[in-house]
Amino acid sequence: MEPPSKAWSVDFEYSTDDNFRPVPICMVAREIFSGELRRIWLWDDPPLDCPIDFTGSLYAAYAASAEMSCHLKLGWDMPECIVDLHAEYCAEKAGLLPQRKGLLYALSSYGISGIAAGEKNDMRDLCIRGGPYTEKQREEILTYCQSDVDATAELFLKMWPRVSGHFSPALWRGEYGKAVAKIEANGIPLDVPELKRLRGAWPRIKNQMIRTVDTHYDVFEGETFKEAKFAAWVEKEKIDWPLLESGRPDLKRRTFSDMSKRESRVHPLHELRKTLSELRLQDIPVGTDNRNHFAVMPYRSKTGRNQPKGKKFIFAGAKWLRHLIRPEPGMALAYVDWSGQEFGIAAYKSGDTNMIEAYESGDPHLSFAKFARAVPQDATKDSHPSDRKVFKIANLGILMGMGVRGLSMQLGNREAKAVQLLRSHKEVFPDYWSWSDDNLNHYLDGHALYGAMGWPLNPSLGTKTTTARNFKLQANGAEMMRLAAIAITAKGIRVCCPVHDAFLVEAPVGEIDEVVESVQESMAEASSVVLGGPQIRTDVDIFRYPARYEEVGGTGMWDLVNGFANLLNEEGGKPTMSRRLPEQ
Numbered sequence: 001m002e003p004p005s006k007a008w009s010v011d012f013e014y015s016t017d018d019n020f021r022p023v024p025i026c027m028v029a030r031e032i033f034s035g036e037l038r039r040i041w042l043w044d045d046p047p048l049d050c051p052i053d054f055t056g057s058l059y060a061a062y063a064a065s066a067e068m069s070c071h072l073k074l075g076w077d078m079p080e081c082i083v084d085l086h087a088e089y090c091a092e093k094a095g096l097l098p099q100r101k102g103l104l105y106a107l108s109s110y111g112i113s114g115i116a117a118g119e120k121n122d123m124r125d126l127c128i129r130g131g132p133y134t135e136k137q138r139e140e141i142l143t144y145c146q147s148d149v150d151a152t153a154e155l156f157l158k159m160w161p162r163v164s165g166h167f168s169p170a171l172w173r174g175e176y177g178k179a180v181a182k183i184e185a186n187g188i189p190l191d192v193p194e195l196k197r198l199r200g201a202w203p204r205i206k207n208q209m210i211r212t213v214d215t216h217y218d219v220f221e222g223e224t225f226k227e228a229k230f231a232a233w234v235e236k237e238k239i240d241w242p243l244l245e246s247g248r249p250d251l252k253r254r255t256f257s258d259m260s261k262r263e264s265r266v267h268p269l270h271e272l273r274k275t276l277s278e279l280r281l282q283d284i285p286v287g288t289d290n291r292n293h294f295a296v297m298p299y300r301s302k303t304g305r306n307q308p309k310g311k312k313f314i315f316a317g318a319k320w321l322r323h324l325i326r327p328e329p330g331m332a333l334a335y336v337d338w339s340g341q342e343f344g345i346a347a348y349k350s351g352d353t354n355m356i357e358a359y360e361s362g363d364p365h366l367s368f369a370k371f372a373r374a375v376p377q378d379a380t381k382d383s384h385p386s387d388r389k390v391f392k393i394a395n396l397g398i399l400m401g402m403g404v405r406g407l408s409m410q411l412g413n414r415e416a417k418a419v420q421l422l423r424s425h426k427e428v429f430p431d432y433w434s435w436s437d438d439n440l441n442h443y444l445d446g447h448a449l450y451g452a453m454g455w456p457l458n459p460s461l462g463t464k465t466t467t468a469r470n471f472k473l474q475a476n477g478a479e480m481m482r483l484a485a486i487a488i489t490a491k492g493i494r495v496c497c498p499v500h501d502a503f504l505v506e507a508p509v510g511e512i513d514e515v516v517e518s519v520q521e522s523m524a525e526a527s528s529v530v531l532g533g534p535q536i537r538t539d540v541d542i543f544r545y546p547a548r549y550e551e552v553g554g555t556g557m558w559d560l561v562n563g564f565a566n567l568l569n570e571e572g573g574k575p576t577m578s579r580r581l582p583e584q
Contacts (some may be wrong), residue, residue, distance in 0.1 A: 032060070059081060068178050070084075079244050090304075139540075169453050172483070186291070188504065189506065192290040206275075227251065324549075337503075349435065349472060351435070352431035368391045404418045
C-alpha cells in the first residue's frame with residue numbers, strides 16, 4: 001500500500017487535574033510529507049475547536065489514547081483515522097520483547113535518536129507540575145514536544161512498510177485508543193466515605209484479621225506467614241497440596257488461588273494472604289469525583305490483553321475490596337461478561353462438534369463429564385457438584401495448555417486422575433486437539449500466529465509452548481474486547497472499566513436495562529466478527545443504588561473487615577475475636 005497523501009505526527013504535553021484527567025499544555029503537529037509544522041499553546045486560552053483539520057488524513061501518535069484524552073478534555077472532535085505507533089510496535093515485537101515499550105525504546109530499535117532520557121524526565125516533571133509558565137519555559141516545552149513529534153514522524157516512515165501490510169487491523173487498534181480515553185475519563189464510582197474509614201483503621205483491622213482468620217490455621221507469627229506451620233496444617237487437614245521439586249509446599253499466589261477454588265478450607269487464608277501482600281488502600285487513585293481512575297494499559301501482554309497496574313486498579317486486588325464499588329444516587333452499575341469466552345472461542349475456532357455442543361448446552365464442564373461418561377446424562381450442577389468441579393478444573397486448565405504435571409497440581413497431586421482427564425479430553429474433543437496441535441506446530445516451525453483482527457505472536461525461542469498453544473484463545477478474546485469497547489463507547493454508553501472478558505458500565509437506574517441490552521448486542525456482534533458468525537453469550541449482574549457491587553468469594557471477607565471497622569469506630573470499642581470465617 002502506498003503512503004497516504006497526508007499524515008500528521010501529533011503529540012500533546014499536559015498536566016493532570018484532581019480527577020487524573022489531562023490538562024493540555026500544548027499541541028505540536030507536523031505533516032509528515034510536506035513538513036508543515038504547527039505549534040499550539042493551550043495552557044492559557046485553548047481554542048474551542050481543533051485548529052488543525054485532520055479530515056482525510058492519518059493521525060499518527062505514540063500511545064494514541066493519551067492524545068485522544070486531550071481531545072476529549074478540550075471538547076475537540078476525535079480524528080477519523082488513527083495509527084497508534086505504540087500498538088503497532090507492540091504488535092511487531094509481540095513474543096520477542098517485553099511488552100512495556102516506551103517511545104525511546106521504539107526509536108532506539110529503529111536507530112532513531114530522540115531526546116535524552118534525563119532531559120525527557122526533567123521536561124516531563126515541568127509539565128506535570130502545571131502552570132503558570134514563563135515565556136522561556138513555554139518555548140522549552142513546545143520545543144520538547146516538537147522533538148517527540150519529529151521523532152514520531154520518522155518512526156512512522158520506518159514502520160510504514162509493516163503498518164501498510166496490516167492497515168485495517170492498525171486502524172482498528174487506533175480506534176481503540178478513542179475507547180480507552182473515554183473509559184479512563186469515566187473511572188469507577190467508589191464508596192469513598194467507606195474507603196476513608198477503612199484507611200484510617202487499616203493497621204488495626206489488618207492485625208485483627210490475622211488473629212481471627214489464623215485462629216483456624218495457626219500459620220502466622222505476628223504478621224508473618226510461616227511455611228513450616230502451613231505445611232503442618234496441610235498435613236493435619238490431609239490436603240494434597242502441590243509441592244516444589246524440593247518437597248516444600250508451593251506458596252505462589254496462583255497456586256493458592258487454584259487451591260482455594262478446589263478446597264473451600266483454603267479460601268479464607270488465600271484471601272487474607274492476597275490482602276496482606278497486595279492491598280495498599282492508600283495507593284488506590286481516587287479523584288475529587290469519588291472515582292477510581294486508572295490506566296487501561298492496552299497491549300501490555302503478548303496476547304494483546306490490557307494489563308492495568310494492580311495497585312491502581314480496584315479489580316486487580318482482593319475480591320472483598322471490590323465491594324467498595326458503588327453506584328452514585330440515582331445510578332446503576334452493570335457487570336456484563338462473556339460466559340465461557342475462551343471455551344467458546346476454542347469450540348468455534350476449532351469446529352469441534354462435541355465442544356460446540358458442550359458450549360451451547362450452557363454448562364460445558366458438566367457436558368464434558370457427560371461426554372466422558374463420568375456422570376449420568378441427566379446429571380445437574382446440584383446432583384453432581386464435586387464431579388463438575390473436577391471437570392471444570394480440567395476444562396479450564398487444559399485450555400491454558402496444562403499437561404499432566406500442571407493438571408495434577410491443580411487437582412491436588414492426583415497424577416492418575418490428571419492422566420485420565422487429559423486422555424478423556426483428547427478423546428471427547430479430537431478436532432479441538434487437531435486444531436491446537438496444528439497451531440503449535442505452525443508456531444514451532446517458525447511462523448507467527450494471528451488473532452482474527454491481526455494481533456500476532458511472533459516466533460521466539462523464549463515463548464513457552466503453553467503460551468503458543470493458548471495464544472489464539474487469549475488473542476481472539478482480546479480482539480473481541482477491543483471491538484466491543486469501540487462499539488459500546490461509540491454509542492455514548494459510560495464504560496467504567498474493562499475486566500478481562502467483561503465490562504462494568506453505568507447508567508441512570510431507569511435506563512440501565514436498556515443500556516445492558518445495547519451492551520450485550522455489541523458484545524454479541526464483536527464475538528460474531530471474531531468467530532466468523534457464531535456468538536459468545538453474555539451474563540449480567542446489575543447493582544442499583546444504594547446496593548454496592550458484590551463479588552462471589554469476597555462477601556465473607558468484606559463482612560469480616562467491616563465488622564472490625566464498625567467496632568473500632570465505636571467510642572472505646574474493641575474488636576472481639578470471632579470464629580466466623582469468610583466463605584467462598
